[in-house]
Amino acid sequence: MADSKAKPGLLLDIRNLRIEATVYPPGEPPKNIVLVHDVSLTLEKGKVLGLIGESGAGKSTIGLSSMGYGRGGVRITGGEVILNGRDIMKGGKEGFRKLRGREVCYVAQSAAAAFNPAHRLMDQVVEATLLHGMATRTEAEKRAVALFKKLSLPNPETIGERFPHQVSGGQLQRVMTAMALCSEPDLIVFDEPTTALDVTTQIDVLAAIKDAIRDTGVAALYITHDLAVVAQVSDEIMVLRHGRLVECGDTRQIIKEPRQDYTRALVSVHEIEHAEEKPGATPFLSVKNITAAYGGGNVKVLRDISVEIYPGQTLAVVGESGSGKSTLARAITGLLPPVEGTVTFDGRPLANRLADRPKEDLRQLQMIYQMADVAMNPRQTVGTIIGRPLTFYFGLRGAERDNRVKELLEEIEMGQGFINRYPAELSGGQKQRVCIARALAGKPKLIICDEVTSALDPLVANGILKLLLNLQQIERVAYLFITHDIATVKSIADSIAVMYRGEVVRYGSKSKVLTPPFDDYTDLLLSSVPAMEIGWLEQAIGGRKMASAGH
């Protein structure tokens, strides 16, 4: 495309990019912070460069700079962004307008939030093409349908007539990729396109994106925090941390022979050794034939579930979104009283409804949430958050309470200095640690962990898992660990229940569940977890027994 006066081969050349933003911390004068420190990169035509790093590493900011865009008051203050042989920063507003949607397109993380719900998909897919006057409507729509086919969307001829809410998340993400490809750009910026998807869906979207990149010869910047994902699609990988370049090299070198410690940590992040414990004689919590439903019993989300948890051990519940894992937790805690079935705790039945349970039962059963941000009252200090269960269950007050809070803070490997902080003043990992301390404060026998690591960066998540395992050793607490991530399961579980559409399809000790022969769903789930291997994607797609639901 476009008026290419570039050196042959070189498409994008970012030199010494420096990006700044002004922050307004409460109670202090506004100050300037540098988000990206002098990062340089080059990208050839038809190649894919993976940008990887934890949140705040500046990867999205760098990606967006290739179209001269700074999100939310971010300013590009230094360096050059040379695309197709010209510095786009000198083009001004008019230049950006010509560039965006024509030479560079963007695929956002959450397609559901990025599409306008009031317009049909087709209108949105061809919009940029028409706006730049690159094709007539009929031509553009023809092109879009061809792209829908290539991205293996169902009913490619008619899917464009639907509204965004009428297709699933995985399909929407592929429609967005079609939208980016429709105007035949030179470069596409993929900003975590599969992060919000289930593993089983992620693999389809990933394969579709990879095929589309290969067939159209477009260059791409692929932004993600998952090294295993980026290893499947990119030719080169750039590792970023705190807005600085850590390491850059071709994919094989980065994942096989990382040179920097940080990259090494990223590569080996999933490896936690956890020896499986044999189930004891008697489970202390057993769930028998539970059926739960929403909407007054009409929509059954759990059918005939039976699982058991042994003291001091971990039961992992695995499955994709909509499989009923979180509903199982709600049924056990009494937030959603089951329609049928019983929960037995310590040999006696638990009341179905939360309101009917005595305080003692509530204390024994604590919960940790996925989003630590919203699981803590933003107007309470860490001291209050952790201290309240102490006062509530044990009647501790004053200095006694504070001492215990300090002990708990030490236990979760945070200092005593955090006692007067508000949740907003903590990092993501620290927030989740405080939530763990709050759950531990009641000295429970069982903690339900609902996707506790899925909102965190890999290295931070790793730290949380290690902490949970340590605490299990010290406090002999059992976990019901809900997750969609098989890798997490391997490193923490003693027994596993695989759930699919409200039923347990496979249940037993970890070694038993993870040993072949697998049933079709477990096979799909296991084979969909990206492995840190080049060429894994093709193997996985070729070898699976059942297609994913495409959620």
Place this chain on the structure above:
Amino acid sequence: MLDIKRIPIPALIGIVLTAMFVLAAIFGPLIAPHGNGEIIGDVWEPMTAAHWLGTDNLGRDLLSRMIYGARITLFIAVLATALSFSLGAILGFSAAVFGGWFDTLLSRLVDLLMSIPTLIMGLVVLSVLPSNLVTLILVMGILDSTRVYRLSRAVAVDINVMDYVEAAKLRGEGSGWIIFREILPNALSPLVSELGLRFIYAVLFLSTLSFLGLGVQPPDADWGAMVKENKDGIVFGIGAALIPAAAIAMLAISVNLVADWVLNRTTSLKGGRG
């Protein structure tokens, strides 16, 4: 904590003016040059060095009447707003937390009250009941609490489904803790902004009632009643009626300047500080 230099100028103006009104109200008898009902001169005298704001329709000192009027106006408006907020917010939060028939019953009752125009409702009730300060405050407070109820219920419904409220329920906390410790601190921002607005509505409503003769009874007068007393002067080019009217406007603006500033300070979801 609070650095005066960092308060924005509009808020500073608001604070100074509001403080002036409040001080005038509190120390009224000490500041006022003359008594409330004391006739000191001719009818509608112009502004002079002796009588800064001139005299009113009976020859009373307008400045002194304004100061005594501030007392009554602020006193009634503050109490009525306090009543409407405590009533509306507590019922609204409870409705959100308890839900079910409690919520339905209360919400329909509020709908019923709101479907009758406030002024007409106020006029009817006040013409039946004995006209004294207590009834006035009660009527104004209860009528206004319907608005506060709607707002606080809407805000609390959103907060009630947050994970931290669920965590508190799982812990076994009672409704008291959930309403006052989990929901209230997080609902404060919209409530504070509403407070500024509602307080002004209370002042205006009181003035309207007094203007219509059902509010504060003579010889006491709030600012609305003073507009009424002096309104005939406008025909003769005498501005005495405009002075209490201007005072109402000034109070309205200055209180809202302060409320806006408080709102800005507290809405930042960056946390509990400030």
